[in-house]
Amino acid sequence: MQCTKAVRAGRARAPARGHEQTPRRSHPLEPFFLTMSELLLIFTDYTLRNVALGSAMLGVVGGVLGAFAVLRRQSLLGDVLAHAALPGICLAFILTGTKAPLVLLLGGGLAGWLAAWLVLAVLRHSRLPEDSALGVMLSSFFGFGVALLTFIQHSNNASQAGLDQYIFGQAATIVASDVRNFMVLGGVALLVVGLFYKEFKLLSFDPAYAHSLGLPVRGLNTLLTSLMVLAVMVGLQTVGVVLMAAMLIAPAAAARQWTNRLEAMIGLSALFGAMAGVSGALISATRENLPTGPLVVLSMSAILLVSLFFAPLRGLVWDWARTRQNRRRVRLERLLLDAHVLHAHGTLTPQTLAERRREPVAVALQNLEALRSLGWVQEHPQGFILTPTGEQKAHELEQAMRVLPHRVEGSS
C-alpha cells in the first residue's frame, strides 16, 4: 500500500531531523490534535509538504470556480461531475493498464464532462425537472463506476490496489509529480478565469443582458463547466469523488457571507478552500487509514458554520440580535401608546393598564416600571402620568403610525 509506506516514511524521518518523536497513540481521537512539532513538519517533511501544497491548490481552484457555480445556482452540477468521474477513472485504468495519476484524472475528467453534457441534453430535449436529470446522471454514472471498480478488483489484477482511494481520497499518496500536475491543471483553470473574468461575471449575474450584448452565452457556459471539471480533477486524489462537491460549494457559500463584492468573494473562497484543504489533509496524513475527504469536508464545514453565524453584517448571530432589539423596541412603543391612551383619559394605573392590555396586574406594574426607567412615565398621586418626553415620543409614534395625515386631532 502506497499510502502506508509514505506515512511511515514521513514518521521515520522526523526524529532524524531533530524533532521530538510523538509517542505511539492509542486513543482514536488523539490524531485530531496536531502537536507543534508536527505542524513544523509541513515545511521540512517531503510527504507533508506535497500533501499541503496539493490540498492548497485544490482549495484555491475549487473555491474560485465554486464561487461562479454557487452564484449561477449550479452547485449540484459539481456533485454530478465529481461522482461521474469514477467510471472514467476505472475505464482509463482498464484501457491503459497504468495507474499513472494523470491518466486516471484525465479519464475521470472526460467522464465528468460527458455527464454534464448529458444532463444538458436531457434538459433541452425532455420535460424532466433539473434535479431529477442531475440525480439520474449522478447515480447511473456512479453505479457504473462501482460496477467497473468491483470488476477490476475481482479480476485479480495485482496492480489494481489503490484505485478505491479515489472514492474518499487519500492525501498521503500525493507525491511531487502529482503536485506538479495539480499546478498545471489548476493553473490553466485559474488563467482562463482571469482571461474571461468580465464575461463570467456578467454571465453569473445577468445572463440575459450578456446574451443581448452578443456574448456567446452557451459557449461561455460550456467553458465554465469545463473549468469545473478541471477543479474536480485536481480534487479527486485528495478528497475523492463522493465529497468533492463540498469543496466547490462550501467555500463559496462561506465567502458569500463576508462580502457583497465578487472579487472579494472569489478571493475569500479560495482562501477558505485552501485552509480547509491543508488542515484536513494534514490531519489525515498523520495517521494511517484516515480517508482525507471527510476530514477536509469537516474542516470546511467548520469554516462555513463560523461564517454563517459570525460573519459581519450577514451573520445569523447579528440577525438574531437585531431581531431581538427590534422586538423589544416595538413592544415598548406599543406599551407607551397604551399608556398614552389611558393617560389621555386621566386614569393611568397598573389596574387600568392591565385591563386594557389583558394581562395580570403584576405584569402591568413591571411594564410601567420599564417605561419609568426609560423616563417616559412618572409616579403621580392617582397612579402614573406621562412625562413630557413620554408625551413627545407618543405623539411622534402616533404621527408615524397614521396612514392618512389627520394632523389636527393627533395632539391631546
Added chain:
Amino acid sequence: MNADLVIILTAILVSTASALVGSFLVLRRMALLSDAISHAVLPGIVLAYWLSGGERATVPALLGAAAAGLVTVVLVEWLTRTGKVKNDAAIGIVFPALFSLGVLAVSLFFRNVHLDMDAVLYGEIAYAPFNTLNLWGREVPESWLVMGSLTLLNLLFVLLFYKELKLSTFDPGLAAALGLAPGALHYGLMTLVSFTSVGAFQSVGAILIVAFLIIPPATAYLLTRRLPVMIALAVGVGVVSSLAGYALAIWLDASIAGMMATVAGLCFTLAFLFSPVEGYLTARLRRERQRLEVAARLLVAHLAHHDQPVPEGEVLEEFGWNPRFLKQVREKARQAGWLEVVREGLRPTARGLAMSSALLEPDP
C-alpha cells in the same frame, strides 16, 4: 433456500419500495433532497450501531436513520429559510458534512468489523442469503422481512393517501387551502424515504439507493403523463433493471448493486431516446415526417395552379429546395396519390387537385 432466489427477491423488493416513494420525489422536484437523505442516513446507522453495542440490529438502525434523514431535511430547510444560502447549495453543504461524519466514524471505530466502507459503498446484497431469522419455525432471510415490510408500508402510504399526495404534488396551494396538511404529508414522505434508504442500505449501499429512488421514476416520467401509469411503470423499470443487473453482475463478476444502477441508467437512456410521448428520436422522426407532409401538400397546391406539367427545375427555383429534398417530397406526394411524374415534369392527379382545393378553400 436458493441463494439466487433470496438475492433476486430482495432486489425486487428494494426496487419496488423505492419506486413507490421515488415517483413522488421526482414529481415534487425533491430528487436531490433524497440524494442528501440517502447519504445522511450513514451517521444515523453508525450511531445506532454504536449505541446497540456493536451488534447490527435492524430496529435501532431504522430509527437512527429516520432521525438522521429528518435532521437533513430540517437542516436544509432551515438553511434555505435563513436566506444566507440557496436551496441547492444548502443540500450540497449539509449532506457532505453528515456523510463525512459517518465515514470518519466508520473508519475510526469500525474498521474491519461488520460495518466497513465496502458495505457503505456497494452494499452487501450478495450476503443476503446468509442473514436469516427464525420466524415461526422457518428460516426467513432478514432482507425479505425488512424490505417486505418497507414495501408494504410504502404501498399502504401511497394507497391510503393517494388523493392527498396527488393533489399536494400537483397543486400544493389548493391542497393547503382544502386543509390537507401538505406539511405533514411532506414529512411523512421524507420519513418513508429515510426508512427505505436505511432498509436498502444493507442491500445496495448508501450512494446507490438514489439510483433506485430516482432513475426508474424518472424513466417512467418520460414514458407517460398519467400518475398511476407512471408509478406502475416505475416499479416495472425497477424490477426489470434489478433482474437484468443481477444477471450481468454474475456474468461479469462485478458489484450487483452497481450493475443494477447501470442497467437502470440504460433504461433511462432508451426511454429518453425512444419514448412514444416525447423521446428525442421519436420527436425528431415525427417532426421530419410532418415537414415532408406539409411540403408535399404545398407542392401539389402549387402544381394545381398550372395547366401544364411543371418541370422539376422550375419547382426547385420556386421553392428554393435542394434536389434531394424535392425527391423526398415527390415520393411522399406520389405515395399519397397526389401527383404523377410525366415526361415534361410533375402533374397533379384528380385526388391531388381535390386535396389542394380543400386545402386552399376550407369548407365554411
